[in-house]
Every structure is written in C-alpha cells, then in structure tokens.
Amino acid sequence: MNRLETMSRFAEPEEVRPVCACDWCGADLYEGEEVYTVNGDTYCEAECVASAYCAKETL
Numbered sequence: 459m460n461r462l463e464t465m466s467r468f469a470e471p472e473e474v475r476p477v478c479a480c481d482w483c484g485a486d487l488y489e490g491e492e493v494y495t496v497n498g499d500t501y502c503e504a505e506c507v508a509s510a511y512c513a514k515e516t517l
C-alpha cells in the first residue's frame with residue numbers, strides 16, 4: 459500500500475471555484491459575494507469601478 463497516495467487525499471482542499479474575476483484588479487469573485495456590475499463587467503468594489511471609468515484629476 460502506498461502511504462503517500464493515501465495521505466494526499468487529505469491534503470487536497472475542497473475545490474471552491476471563483477465564479478468570475480474583477481474586471482479591473484482581477485480578484486477572484488465567489489458565489490454569494492456582493493459585486494458591482496457595470497455594462498456587463500463585474501467589479502469587486504466601488505474603487506475598482508471608479509478606477510475603470512473615472513480619471514482622477516486635480517482641479
């Protein structure tokens with residue numbers, strides 16, 4: 459019996475796949491998470507939406 463093979467079954471974490479990724483920073487987004495959607499794009503937080511759509515300028 460191969461002991462290493464037996465142990466590797468416990469070492470593998472349960473697979474949780476991200477549903478999609480933030481279109482600005484690329485952060486993984488999982489089911490049940492609150493996200494921001496704009497024109498079909500998905501963002502993890504308001505700051506990412508602002509970064510994608512707004513240019514920060516000094517008046």
Ligand SMILES: [Zn+2]
Pocket residue numbers: 480481482483484485501502503506
């Ligand atoms: Zn983001």
